[in-house]
Amino acid sequence: MAEKIRSYDKIDYKIINELAKDARMPAAKIAANTGVNERTVRRRINNLVDSGAIRITTIVSPDMFGYLSIADINLKVDPEVYDSFVEDCKKNPNVCYIASGWGKSNLAIETRFLSNEEMYDFIQKTLPQIEGVEVVNFFIIPKIIYNIDEWLPVESDFKD
Secondary structure, eight states: OOOOOOOOBHHHHHHHHHHHHHOOOHHHHHHHHHOOOOHHEEEEEEHHHTTSSSOOOOOOGGGGOOOEEEEEEEEEOHHHHHHHHHHHHHOOOOEEEEEETTTTTTTEEEEEEHHHHHHHHHHIIIGGGTTEEEEEEEEESSSSSSSSSGGOOOGSSSBB
């Protein structure tokens, strides 16, 4: 089993759960909801952010901007072009997730498009034209049921 990088306690757990409900929730309200001193809440939030345990960020809903055509694409990318291809993917506004893989595919990307035609062109025309990049397989995603921005650690991950 993987070792935890840092230990967090039940107070951190309570604060994280409150922030998951509303990342803009004032420290005073978190304190009232958790029974923890407001100054402690502020300090704990700063520590959680500084340690990298949480990020207070904006989550954009692609659906609200018309990005309804989603595909997960598994790729085999030659080592000679791997780094430059990853950098190109980071700059591509249709690529929203990049992960290194094992097995036949060594790169996985999630893409979002305004239309099925744009998605088709990217998968069938753009990617195959890139030297050293092979589409191993892809999945058209009609509906995302559960996403990373909804995930939380379980209470047992926190010490008493």
